[in-house]
Amino acid sequence: EVKLQQSGDELVRPGASVKISCKASGYTFTNYAMYWVKQSPGQGLEWIGTIIPLIDTTSYNQKFKGKATLTADKSSNTAYMELSRLTSEDSAVYYCARLEPVVSPFAYWGQGTLVTVSS
Amino acid sequence: DVVLTQTPVAQPVTLGDQASISCRSSQSLVHSNGNTYLEWYLQKPGQSPQLLIYKVSNRFSGVPDRFIGSGSGSDFTLKISRVEPEDLGVYYCFQATHDPWTFGGGTKLELK
Numbered sequence: 252e253v254k255l256q257q258s259g260d261e262l263v264r265p266g267a268s269v270k271i272s273c274k275a276s277g278y279t280f281t282n283y284a285m286y287w288v289k290q291s292p293g294q295g296l297e298w299i300g301t302i303i304p305l306i307d308t309t310s311y312n313q314k315f316k317g318k319a320t321l322t323a324d325k326s327s328n329t330a331y332m333e334l335s336r337l338t339s340e341d342s343a344v345y346y347c348a349r350l351e352p353v354v355s356p357f358a359y360w361g362q363g364t365l366v367t368v369s370s
Numbered sequence: 371d372v373v374l375t376q377t378p379v380a381q382p383v384t385l386g387d388q389a390s391i392s393c394r395s396s397q398s399l400v401h402s403n404g405n406t407y408l409e410w411y412l413q414k415p416g417q418s419p420q421l422l423i424y425k426v427s428n429r430f431s432g433v434p435d436r437f438i439g440s441g442s443g444s445d446f447t448l449k450i451s452r453v454e455p456e457d458l459g460v461y462y463c464f465q466a467t468h469d470p471w472t473f474g475g476g477t478k479l480e481l482k
Contacts, residue, residue, distance in 0.1 A: 296419070296462060296473035312470040346418055354430065355409055356466060360418035 253277045255347050255361035262367045263337055270333040271364045273347030280328035281305040284350040286357060287321065287332050291343035299345075301356070302330060337368045372396055374463050374474035382482040383453045391477045393463035395444040400467070407466035410439055410448045413476075414459040422461075423448065453479070 258272040273285065287299040300311035304323035311319065318341070320333045334341055344363045351358030373396040383389050399406050410423040421430045423439035426446060436451045450457055458481065463474040 295475055296464075298471040298473075314470065354428075355421050355424045356471075357409075357411070357419070357464070358421050358430065360420070363418055 253349060253359045255349060255359060257345075257347060257361040257364045260365040260367070262369065264370055265338055265368055267337055268333055268335045269337065269366055270331055271345055271347075271366070273330040273332075273361050275328045275330065275349070278349075280323075281325055283352075284356070285321075285323065285330040286348045286350065287319065288346045288348060288357070289315075289343045290346065290363070291340075293340075294343075299332070304330065334366065337366075339368050342366060342368045371470055372399075372465055372468045372472050374465060374472055376461075376463060376474040376477045378477060379475070380478045380480060382480055384482050385453055385455060387453050389450045389453050389457075389479055391448045391461050391463075391479075393441075393446045393448070393474050395446075395465060397468070398443050399446075399465050400443065405467075406442065408439075408441070408446050409464045409466070410437075411462045411464060412457070412459050413462065414456075417459075419462060450479070 254276045256274045261269050263269045281304045284303045286301050289297045299315045299319050302309045302321040309321045322331045344365050346363050347361040348357040349359040350356050375394045377392045399408050406426050408426050411419040413419040422433050427439040438449045440447050460476045460478050462476050
């Protein structure tokens with residue numbers, strides 16, 4: 252069974268950074284791309300970017316370049332997303348999602364991580 | 371960016387009824403490879419979105435056949451025949467034809 256377990260909710264100060272994790276199990280981590288999605292009341296659902304763990308290749312929605320950095324640790328089957336220079340606009344639920352080839356980039360989802368930016 | 375406009379914003383239904391949701395794109399979603407990467411998701415309260423339909427009309431594994439996706443070009447529809455309690459929530463369309471990939475604003479399926 253494919254499972255994506257995300258790290259816990261975060262309360263962070265404006266201007267700080269936060270790193271969210273997504274631990275994968277139930278499949279070979281390096282064989283599938285991982286995606287990240289933002290959900291906020293104001294902007295709805297937004298695709299942030301993609302990482303291919305096998306070759307450490309990333310691609311980003313232009314809107315999130317400079318804001319999000321995606322990485323993957325093959326030794327622990329974990330994908331990470333770091334968000335920098337946080338503002339209130341970054342307060343949202345963030346999801347990781349796994350590709351199912353020929354089907355969809357978002358076939359399997361993590362449970363979501365709530366990031367609240369507040370002083 | 372491609373804008374996906376969903377209507378209605380809210381769809382009140384009676385259990386057992388049929389429901390229909392529209393998703394219109396600001397440009398054609400036919401990819402240069404001939405595929406149309408239009409998907410539908412359901413987000414139940416307090417849960418992550420879940421994939422229902424991919425490439426316009428293909429049901430994902432385990433999705434009941436009462437969910438029917440159709441359409442072409444820039445005009446798409448999700449029909450739910452015989453709405454059941456577990457079908458309530460917010461439905462989103464999504465396109466992966468054009469970069470950046472984008473979601474519709476959502477349609478809330480709720481009880482009358």
